Amino acid sequence: MAVIPLTTPITEAQIRTLKVGDTVEITGRLYTGRDAVHHRLHHGEKPPVDLAGQIIYHCGPVMVKDGDKWLCKGAGPTTSSREEPYQWEVMRDHGIRGVIGKGGMGPKTLAGCVKYGCVYLHAIGGAAQVAAEKITRVDGVDWMDLGSPEAIWHLWVEKFPCIVTMDSHGNSLHQQVFEASAAALEKLKA
Amino acid sequence: MSTSTTTALQASLVELIRVSSTVLPRDVITAVDAGRKVEEVGTNAAYALDVIDCNIGLAKTKSQPLCQDTGSILVYVHTPVGYDQIEFEETFIEAVKEATTKGYLRQNSVDSITGKNSGNNVGPGTPDFHFHQWRKDHVEVKLMLKGGGCENVGVTYTLPNPKFGGRDLKGVENAILDCVLQAQGHGCGPGILGVGIGGDRVSGMAWGKHQLLRLLDDTNPDPVLAELEKSIVAKANQSGIGPMGFGGKTTLLGCKVGKLNRVPASFFVSISYMCWAFRRQGVNLAADGSITRWIY
Numbered sequence: 001m002a003v004i005p006l007t008t009p010i011t012e013a014q015i016r017t018l019k020v021g022d023t024v025e026i027t028g029r030l031y032t033g034r035d036a037v038h039h040r041l042h043h044g045e046k047p048p049v050d051l052a053g054q055i056i057y058h059c060g061p062v063m064v065k066d067g068d069k070w071l072c073k074g075a076g077p078t079t080s081s082r083e084e085p086y087q088w089e090v091m092r093d094h095g096i097r098g099v100i101g102k103g104g105m106g107p108k109t110l111a112g113c114v115k116y117g118c119v120y121l122h123a124i125g126g127a128a129q130v131a132a133e134k135i136t137r138v139d140g141v142d143w144m145d146l147g148s149p150e151a152i153w154h155l156w157v158e159k160f161p162c163i164v165t166m167d168s169h170g171n172s173l174h175q176q177v178f179e180a181s182a183a184a185l186e187k188l189k190a
Numbered sequence: 191m192s193t194s195t196t197t198a199l200q201a202s203l204v205e206l207i208r209v210s211s212t213v214l215p216r217d218v219i220t221a222v223d224a225g226r227k228v229e230e231v232g233t234n235a236a237y238a239l240d241v242i243d244c245n246i247g248l249a250k251t252k253s254q255p256l257c258q259d260t261g262s263i264l265v266y267v268h269t270p271v272g273y274d275q276i277e278f279e280e281t282f283i284e285a286v287k288e289a290t291t292k293g294y295l296r297q298n299s300v301d302s303i304t305g306k307n308s309g310n311n312v313g314p315g316t317p318d319f320h321f322h323q324w325r326k327d328h329v330e331v332k333l334m335l336k337g338g339g340c341e342n343v344g345v346t347y348t349l350p351n352p353k354f355g356g357r358d359l360k361g362v363e364n365a366i367l368d369c370v371l372q373a374q375g376h377g378c379g380p381g382i383l384g385v386g387i388g389g390d391r392v393s394g395m396a397w398g399k400h401q402l403l404r405l406l407d408d409t410n411p412d413p414v415l416a417e418l419e420k421s422i423v424a425k426a427n428q429s430g431i432g433p434m435g436f437g438g439k440t441t442l443l444g445c446k447v448g449k450l451n452r453v454p455a456s457f458f459v460s461i462s463y464m465c466w467a468f469r470r471q472g473v474n475l476a477a478d479g480s481i482t483r484w485i486y
């Protein structure tokens with residue numbers, strides 16, 4: 001498998017070259033954002049960071065304070081489908097170029113990827129330590145009033161591994177696998 | 191309990207939580223390895239299982255959580271007659287707070303209306319205790335940490351259902367396979383199913399979850415259920431869903447089914463989906479609170 005390196009911030013042109021099934025390794029900034037963050041953005045709150053060209057990571061990390069520094073003890077992806085109602089708006093309003101999560105997302109997000117130039121990147125669910133190894137620094141946190149797992153953490157990553165499962169050309173691996181597996185199981189029915 | 195016993199008990203329970211959160215049990219590792227052998231080199235499925243394998247090793251050596259979602263804390267305790275369960279519960283709660291401070295558990299207990307995180311994993315319903323007495327003279331504690339992603343894809347089906355069938359084994363099997371189909375990669379497969387047939391809406395799901403305490407390579411003593419378990423795993427693994435829903439041959443690592451009697455009017459099939467990060471461990475405790483045996 002050829003691995004494609006990606007460095008944040010990412011341009012739209014770069015995103016458009018990515019295809020479903022590509023393995024990528026990300027270096028640079030990742031902002032975590034999950035349910036409560038998307039809820040706030042949806043209600044029009046201004047994000048505390050500039051998201052243009054950036055990647056949002058659906059993740060509620062385990063963080064431990066060490067003096068005035070934060071240490072990341074685990075940071076795998078959380079289920080993305082909960083953000084399905086909101087994700088496309090974040091693409092439209094804030095210019096994000098990538099979303100990392102797990103489980104994939106639905107048609108609204110896929111349409112958003114096509115329209116605004118964004119990809120869905122699938123990290124390996126549950127692999128919190130592999131992810132944590134790639135997070136070399138925690139540079140800050142916003143919206144801590146949401147609780148640690150829901151806050152916006154500013155992570156710095158080196159070669160963070162993901163698979164493109166939804167691209168900006170309207171392809172979704174999740175849709176393909178769902179359709180094929182539904183047909184296969186229909187044949188295997190008791 | 192004397193103060194020294196309480197102190198020793200708390201230390202044992204923190205250790206139980208640490209090991210549960212950071213070390214995958216042997217039977218689960220064996221099942222993941224078997225999956226790695228069948229996936230073809232160079233596929234996304236093989237890649238996912240390689241990362242999972244690497245993660246299992248890292249979590250153990252770094253003594254850090256296998257997955258950042260350290261889940262619901264499910265505690266199954268057997269105690270001798272006359273044992274002080276209230277004090278055990280209080281000590282376990284202290285152990286949970288300590289394990290949270292140490293980073294073995296994420297702050298995972300949230301008020302369902304205000305959204306406020308208690309910050310220490312303690313609150314109404316968390317941890318979730320299941321106490322039973324037995325006539326043995328030692329305490330047995332089994333602990334499961336069950337993440338939210340996989341919990342969310344669990345389903346209770348009622349039969350008959352025109353899509354799945356009637357109140358028979360066929361209907362049950364088709365319902366269970368529908369759960370696998372709908373779950374796709376959302377529950378961090380390859381998954382393990384704990385299924386309760388019958389009971390009511392509470393007892394059926396509780397019994398399904400309870401099946402997850404069984405070893406993955408055991409054989410159901412009920413031959414009919416043993417057959418059902420095998421058939422579900424075989425069919426799920428032909429579905430092509432694969433690890434993380436990337437496509438592939440390893441969709442389930444196991445399926446464990448139990449049954450309960452039901453009232454004539456109801457027929458529930460309650461399915462609890464467990465992710466590959468199947469964190470369960472158990473210990474036997476001596477009267478002084480020390481650990482005498484690891485169960486898994």
Ligand code: SF4
Nearest residue numbers: 126257337339378465
């Ligand atoms: S489903 Fe399991 S492996 Fe996946 S994020 Fe949740 S706890 Fe972790």
